[in-house]
Amino acid sequence: MLNYILQRVGLAIAVAFTVSLAAFLLLNIATDPAYAIAGEEADPEVIEQIRIRYGLDRPLWVRYLDWLTGVLRGDFGVSYYWNKPVATLVAERVGTTLTLAFSALFVTIAIAIPLGAAAALNRNTWVDRLALWLAVSAQAVPNFWLGLILIILFAVMIPIFPVSGDHTWLHFVLPAFVLGASSVPPVMRLMRTGLIEVMGSDYIRTARAKGYRGQTLLLRHALRNALLPVVSVLAVQLGQKVGGSVITESIFAINGLGRLALQSILGADIPTVQILIFLFALVFVAMNLLADILNAALDPRIRIR
Amino acid sequence: MKVRLIHSLGSVMLASGLAFGHAAFAGPQDDTLRAAMSGEILNLDYLYTTRREYIILAQMTDATLFTMNPANQQIEPGVASSYEFVDDMTIDVQLRDDVRFHDGSVLSAADVAYTYNWIIDPSSESHAQALISRWLDRAEVLDEHTVRFHLAAINPLIIRDMAQRVMLRKDGSYHQGDQVDHDAMALNVNGVGPYRVVRFNPGVELVLERFDDYFGDAPEIGNIVVRNIPDMGTQQAELMSGGINWMFNVPLDVARSLDARPGIDHLAGPDLRVSFIVLDAGGVAQPDGPLTDLRVRQAMNHAVNKPEIAEFLMGGGASEPIYSACHPVQFGCTQDVPRYEYDPDRARELLAEAGYPDGFSLDLWAYRERPNAEAIMADLEAVGIDINLRYVQLETLNQARASQDIAAYIGTWGSSGVADTALIARVHFSDTSDRHLSGDDQVVEWVLAAEQTADQDLRFDYYQQAITRIAEQAYWVPLVSYSADYLVTSDLEFPLDDDGVPRLQNARWK
Numbered sequence: 001m002l003n004y005i006l007q008r009v010g011l012a013i014a015v016a017f018t019v020s021l022a023a024f025l026l027l028n029i030a031t032d033p034a035y036a037i038a039g040e041e042a043d044p045e046v047i048e049q050i051r052i053r054y055g056l057d058r059p060l061w062v063r064y065l066d067w068l069t070g071v072l073r074g075d076f077g078v079s080y081y082w083n084k085p086v087a088t089l090v091a092e093r094v095g096t097t098l099t100l101a102f103s104a105l106f107v108t109i110a111i112a113i114p115l116g117a118a119a120a121l122n123r124n125t126w127v128d129r130l131a132l133w134l135a136v137s138a139q140a141v142p143n144f145w146l147g148l149i150l151i152i153l154f155a156v157m158i159p160i161f162p163v164s165g166d167h168t169w170l171h172f173v174l175p176a177f178v179l180g181a182s183s184v185p186p187v188m189r190l191m192r193t194g195l196i197e198v199m200g201s202d203y204i205r206t207a208r209a210k211g212y213r214g215q216t217l218l219l220r221h222a223l224r225n226a227l228l229p230v231v232s233v234l235a236v237q238l239g240q241k242v243g244g245s246v247i248t249e250s251i252f253a254i255n256g257l258g259r260l261a262l263q264s265i266l267g268a269d270i271p272t273v274q275i276l277i278f279l280f281a282l283v284f285v286a287m288n289l290l291a292d293i294l295n296a297a298l299d300p301r302i303r304i305r
Numbered sequence: 306m307k308v309r310l311i312h313s314l315g316s317v318m319l320a321s322g323l324a325f326g327h328a329a330f331a332g333p334q335d336d337t338l339r340a341a342m343s344g345e346i347l348n349l350d351y352l353y354t355t356r357r358e359y360i361i362l363a364q365m366t367d368a369t370l371f372t373m374n375p376a377n378q379q380i381e382p383g384v385a386s387s388y389e390f391v392d393d394m395t396i397d398v399q400l401r402d403d404v405r406f407h408d409g410s411v412l413s414a415a416d417v418a419y420t421y422n423w424i425i426d427p428s429s430e431s432h433a434q435a436l437i438s439r440w441l442d443r444a445e446v447l448d449e450h451t452v453r454f455h456l457a458a459i460n461p462l463i464i465r466d467m468a469q470r471v472m473l474r475k476d477g478s479y480h481q482g483d484q485v486d487h488d489a490m491a492l493n494v495n496g497v498g499p500y501r502v503v504r505f506n507p508g509v510e511l512v513l514e515r516f517d518d519y520f521g522d523a524p525e526i527g528n529i530v531v532r533n534i535p536d537m538g539t540q541q542a543e544l545m546s547g548g549i550n551w552m553f554n555v556p557l558d559v560a561r562s563l564d565a566r567p568g569i570d571h572l573a574g575p576d577l578r579v580s581f582i583v584l585d586a587g588g589v590a591q592p593d594g595p596l597t598d599l600r601v602r603q604a605m606n607h608a609v610n611k612p613e614i615a616e617f618l619m620g621g622g623a624s625e626p627i628y629s630a631c632h633p634v635q636f637g638c639t640q641d642v643p644r645y646e647y648d649p650d651r652a653r654e655l656l657a658e659a660g661y662p663d664g665f666s667l668d669l670w671a672y673r674e675r676p677n678a679e680a681i682m683a684d685l686e687a688v689g690i691d692i693n694l695r696y697v698q699l700e701t702l703n704q705a706r707a708s709q710d711i712a713a714y715i716g717t718w719g720s721s722g723v724a725d726t727a728l729i730a731r732v733h734f735s736d737t738s739d740r741h742l743s744g745d746d747q748v749v750e751w752v753l754a755a756e757q758t759a760d761q762d763l764r765f766d767y768y769q770q771a772i773t774r775i776a777e778q779a780y781w782v783p784l785v786s787y788s789a790d791y792l793v794t795s796d797l798e799f800p801l802d803d804d805g806v807p808r809l810q811n812a813r814w815k
Contacts, residue, residue: 031700032707038432042355044738045435053430082347082507083488144538151542163542164534253534255509262535263345263508268700 012285016278023277036268081269097256101241107180116191135185147178147251164253175252183237194226232291239287243280333814336527340551341540345508350490351472352431367472367496375802400450405518407501414452418444419476525813550794557620560790574801575623576789578719582782585712587744595665602779604655606645608688615785623788630775637726637768642776652688664689670714672699722806726768743780
């Protein structure tokens, strides 16, 4: 198991570095950071000054190596756009993004698990059809649209929640719902399939024969096993929430890593973009790893293997 | 039972509405104007920034030696009460004695001299350095309230630069002993303006309050909160729910649809930004390309229906077609130039005369207002020019132009809100600018000459000659001027100025 974990961590770091190199090259090809920092109507002299100040006049490979050695030393560089150490920028915002990501995951669990279970237990009835319809709809609706509709409904027409910002827990309700809703379909369908499979298995028949019925049968015997694949998907979904909140954070003006990523990309802030991509890639792979470990913990058969 | 359930549900909803009803209602109740901006506010020091958002903020936190009256473009006293040219290369500026910084200290000549000398010091790396170094050699303290400016060159825009570019800093602001700190004023600027910074969270929120010791007329509104809300749709929702009072750069369709709602007003005023197509007349990108032929350039001018672009795509409110290579309200922007009215038949004739009866292919670059770019493309295609629209990010366009790969692009220019042709001519018609594609040395000479005289009549003549020649030679296709569109809550009176710069400090409650 330790070997396996080490292998996966090594792979994660390799993936993250490859992604950061690709991001570095693409950003430099697509834009000139000096222009982006200076603004639309800056004098050519100012642009040149900025190019020299930030070392953007050096060859591309020198700049990348400079960045890479810095990261290996633990120096993540200074953001061109914010004029602050990237590590500080990330540290300031990571808490907000994690709050949003976990809230979103909670929303996903709270909707998808009961919905999936209801669909499985009422297979091929109107309940099942309704659950499927909800899942397909949630998958089809883009985040930005759902976000704006929820704002209009619950912040403008019925002003229960604030429109935007991140000062209080109330600010997180609508964005958590938007971000969480997009993960409902895969989790709900997996839950449904898993439960249907489990309910048809031999040990459930045995449990029934022993007289277990209703909630005890469902909660103690069926659900625990049906949750196995769901847990790994949830872990992966959490990784996606951390890196995938770009649109949601921008719509709700939440000052987290997703919004930072968008601002940095638009501002051609290469040091920040690179660290964020590096971080998102690491989180994603780490969550996959966590999924495997959780599976092993929940399923004795995997542990024994 | 049912009735009781509905009753309890209603109470819960009402209670939640009351409990959750966030106290952020913008308006006169708490004397707080809440404004939204899409572009991030990261640095409050205008000596180190250039964007429009920063001009708006600097006008609140800072003050300058002189001010520009946007109504008549006249220079008026500010922190300085008067100025006098001692000789061609020396100006003495007399300061008021009642100007205080936000930290309570009184402004003196030493502070003004420090600010100007710091800007032109190469180690300052100030964004104003390039501009001020063009004319300033050094500033000297004559007495506590008099500063002498020794000039490096004669420049007609000196007083204007003093009025619009240089925000005054306290002596030693950027120095801690031998250490230089460029960001010393970035987060908590110690200015002399009508509002002082209470709190600033970069990229999120700036809280300002009225500065009671401000030397000028006190603003009427006590507090101003500027929030960064990147999404325009979210800004609308905030406005509709009473979370903000003011938003700017509003797309016209949005402005019109929200104007119909009670409690929200749409305001449209002029903006100094103009759009135009720059043509590679000098053969910079294509040495023998079709655009080197005057008739082709004139044909393109006749082909574009700019009155309709102004009316239907820009909104018609404050947007007008333009015929000169500058904004009509700018000093020196003569309107007495050849006008190429919309005439597609004449365009086709001119193309045929130039040897392109079947037209030619052209890459047209653009970076904003895609509908305008597409309308222009359709107009040019209608007279036979096969347009390949290269709609890209501004940085990409800048890079391609720097590499001399662009034969025609739709540019826009806001002149930083300064109503002087110098602001648009210098950057588009000088030897050192990659925006200059005309290859016409005569135009460059006139534009340069206009910058080297303090004689306003002579300057006007130079610009008149340059702008007329640009039109005669059809180096550009001037397109339209812009309209500045705002949405505000109906309880806010927000005066609009001719230079298109929003001045939140002049707002008041109705």
